[in-house]
Structures are given as C-alpha cells and as structure tokens.
Amino acid sequence: MSSIEIEDIGFLSPESVYPEIKPHIHHTPILKGRYFNEILDAEVLFKCENFQKTGSFKIRGAMHAVGKKLSSGNIRAVATHSSGNFGQALAFAAGQYGIRCHIVVPKNAPMAKVQAMQGYGAEIEFCEPGTQNRERALQNYLQQHPDSVFIHPYNQKEVIEGHMTLVSELKIDGINPDIILVPVGGGGLISGISLASSHYFPGCTVIGAEPENANDAFLSVKKGEIVHLTEVNTIADGLRTSLGDITFSVIREKVREIITITEEEILLAQKEIMGRLKIVAEPSSATVWAAAKKIKNQLAGKTIVLVISGGNVDF
C-alpha cells in the first residue's frame, strides 16, 4: 500500500523539462483518418510515438533522466533491466551524453530489440527471465560498478518528467484535447501525461487502456494498493509490468479510469490502425483505439488524443 503523496515528489513542470530534451527527440506528428472520426463521431488525433527516436516514447524519459543524473553527480555509466523499448532508449540517451550503458536483458527478450540496444552501444548482460532474476543481476552489477547509476524504466521521477514532454508538443501544436487515452504498463507514460495534462489542460480527462490479461493497474486502482499478477499472457508485451509506488500514486490521483481490453480487441484495433493509418503500431498501442470504441458514448463531439506509444514490432 502506497502512502506517497504526489506533491511530496516535487515533479518539475513540463515547461522546465521540455527545452532541455527538445534537441534530442523528435516532435512526433499527429495523424488522423476519416474512418476513426466517423466511428466515434469525434475528432480523433493519433499522437505517433512510433516515429519517435528509438521507436517509442521511452526516449523522452530516458533522455531527461540521464541528463539529470549526470548534472547531479559524478557518474560514468547508467544501468537498467529491460526486455525492450526502455533498454533501447536508455542506450541511445547514454550515447548522446557519451557515457556507458549496461542493460540486464532476460534471455527470452526479442532478438530484434537486443540487437537494437547493441546498435546504440549498450553492454548487454543476459539473465534468466523473471523480475527477481533481473533485479538480482542488476544489483550485482551496480555493487561492482559504483560509478554507475540505476535508471528505473518507469517508477522514477525523472523518467516520468521526461514523458510529460509529449503533452508539451500537443500544446505547441495548438491541440486542446478533451480526453487523452494512454496505454498502461508500468505507468510511467500515463503518469507523465496526466501530470502534464493537469498543467496545460485542466479540463482534460486522462484514461488508461490495459490488456484484460494484464489488468494489474485496473485491479490496483480498485483495491487501493498495488496488485502484482502472477501470470500475464498478452500480445501487448510492453504492458506486462506492474505499477510502482510512484506511478500508482499518480494514477490514483490523476487518471479517471482504466479500460481493459481483450486480446481479440487488441488484434482487431492493431489491424485497423495499420490498415487505415498506414503506420506500424505495437499491440500495446492498439489498446487505446480499442478502449475508445468501448467508451464511444462518452466521446461524441469531443477532441480525443490517442497515444500510439511505439512501433517496435518484430517482423
């Protein structure tokens, strides 16, 4: 049970984060399609983080976190555990700042993602799958390398602050959303977005989308404490993680509801996005379009932003 108050965390404002990471990231485009507008009878805007550097939004948080850690102490490397997008993002961010990056990767991680991490210059350490194995391996590394600092993939203030900048771009684009729909995995993205949305768009509602087969965030909010599932089996591989104490606190306070999506709904939504928008979207991203269709009656006439979180699909 979390007792963190988000005021106590002292998040920076998105305006103070955005200028520093702007030179390192893409201002990602908004795409729209008549097909989606007609189904919802609404203005549907897809914020396309599949076109972001390293193929997902994660670079926003990684870049800000590395920058902050570097400016606050004498470190020579960053380290994390990741099976995918965050590892790529951290490797890229470390490369931008000219420091080392060490990533503990479960043996069963997709080869394409491991190769991408290596391509960005990361040192890879393989471990057995499972959260405990990952954390133990990383702990060992950090003990042996005191000049290294751990960057958590989502449950970390600076990472969440970095993700706020996605909303800064909506503001710059002149968009005034009524509702933003965001995929929920560990909760880093939706935390950043809901904090920044409160800041820029006080009337805007943030809603999460999560696979029914990995509905830990939905259950956590319902129960009032973080729920860890023992079994998650979803095609949306980016959304298998549990919340952390920081992301749970933000979600509980800032997110109106979490919609759960079946595997069939995810696949259909992914097909619609790829077939109609002509972009490559991860299954995780497809949850938001599936969620929008489920709450259609709340959306008519409104401006809806759907966050396509990434496009790293293993072809």
Next chain:
Amino acid sequence: MSSIEIEDIGFLSPESVYPEIKPHIHHTPILKGRYFNEILDAEVLFKCENFQKTGSFKIRGAMHAVGKKLSSGNIRAVATHSSGNFGQALAFAAGQYGIRCHIVVPKNAPMAKVQAMQGYGAEIEFCEPGTQNRERALQNYLQQHPDSVFIHPYNQKEVIEGHMTLVSELKIDGINPDIILVPVGGGGLISGISLASSHYFPGCTVIGAEPENANDAFLSVKKGEIVHLTEVNTIADGLRTSLGDITFSVIREKVREIITITEEEILLAQKEIMGRLKIVAEPSSATVWAAAKKIKNQLAGKTIVLVISGGNVDF
C-alpha cells in the same frame, strides 16, 4: 512496337496540373532514417504515398483524369477495370465530382480492396480473372452506358499528368534530387515522375524498380517493343501489369534503367522499411529500397528520393 513520340502526346506541364488537384489530395510527407542513409552513404528521402488519400499515389492520376473528362464532355459516369488501388482512387475521385463510378473487378481481387471501392461509392461488377475477361466486361458496360467514359489505370495521358504532381511536391519541399527511384507496373507513375522530373530537375536521373518475376518493362526496354509476360508470380501485386504504348514511349525516352528485384529482396526490403521507418508499405513499394541497395556504388553522396507508392496491405 510503339511509334508514339512523346512530343506528339502533348503532355501538360506539372505546374498547370498541380493547382487543380491540390485541394483534393494530400501533400504527402518525406520520411528519413539514419539506418538508410548509413547503408547508402547518401541522403535517402522516402516520399510516402502510403499516406495519400485512398492509400496510394493513384488518386493523383484519377483525380486529374476525372476532372479533365468532365470539363471536356457531357459524361455522367467513369468506368475502369481494376483489382486494387486504381479502382479505389477512381471511386474516390468520382465521388469528389459527384458522378458515378463503375469498376470491373476480377473475382480473385483482395476483399479488402473491393470493400474499399464500395466504401467510396463505386458499383462493382465481378468478372473472371484475366486481362481479356476484364476488357470484355468493361467493353460491354461502356456500350450499354454511352454516358460513361473509360479511364485507363495507367496508359492514359491525363492519368500520367496527374502523377506528375508528386514531383511538384518535391519541388515545393525544397528537395533537389539527384536520383528518383520508382516502382514500375503499368508505368503510369514512372511516366509522370520522369516527365515532371525533366521539367523541374533537368539533372536528375529516374530509375525504375521491377520484380524479376514480372520483368516485362525491363524486357520491353531491352527489346525495343512492349513485351507481355504469360506468367507473372510476384508478391508485388501492384506491379504485375504490362506497359501500354504511351507509358512504354515515355519510359524508353526518360528512364535511365530498370533494376529487377527478386522476391526475397522485396520481402527483406519491406521488412526494413516497416521495421525502421514504422510505416506500412506495399511490397510493390519495397522494390525501390531493394533497387537502391543494388546500385549503391552509384549513389554515395547523392540525394535519393525513393517513392513509396502505397500502403494498401491486406492484413
């Protein structure tokens, strides 16, 4: 053997075509990726017609052709035969001008494309597969409907003129290409592009890309007359058609060479485009990236435009 001289055809200039169709089409984006630049040691620009209305470049030609036909005579409908992208484009264009559209479709056409044509308001008439069956069915329809006019999918002056506008957009974007690589099917797109390229960029070279398994354009240029293949078996379904007399004449005069691509090369190139650019590209479009890799030694240090012709993939 064609004896058409392209001067005798009297093509309009792209400047006179562009303003009229501009309100009806998207100015499609240019995408780039470090991955592609590094492989070719060149500036690689993808012109993304997958984001064009109806999902392919074909709307450019269809829109201009319908507009021209309407302004030159008393017609109430357009008709064509198509198994895919041109049918969608003509149906959309006819809808924009408020006239009927009749499309003869082979029974084995992809269901997604047939549904898209119907979605744009076309009347569909199914026929047995094969060029002769398609032409016969269309001929019957035209005889019974004298207020209808046939728009050829590629071997038609106005269609080719419409496709010129893709190059107008490169000019507007401030791009100054050394080489433009274009997929070759019936030759309408590469005809429009090579004519407009001569106009805007006299020093630019236009090169075609064609499946080895449907290498009729390559053979036609070599032999000096239009070659029809009896068997074509390629995943690049948009490139199975033979040249027409007009497109053959333009290609012979304006296109430097045609590179042929194996099925394996097409699939690998499509994987690279989808995996790295995060866009949905048809196999036909992937031929241009495969061709660029084959002539890598001619491209170093240059500005290369690769035309992604469409994104209509049946998921």
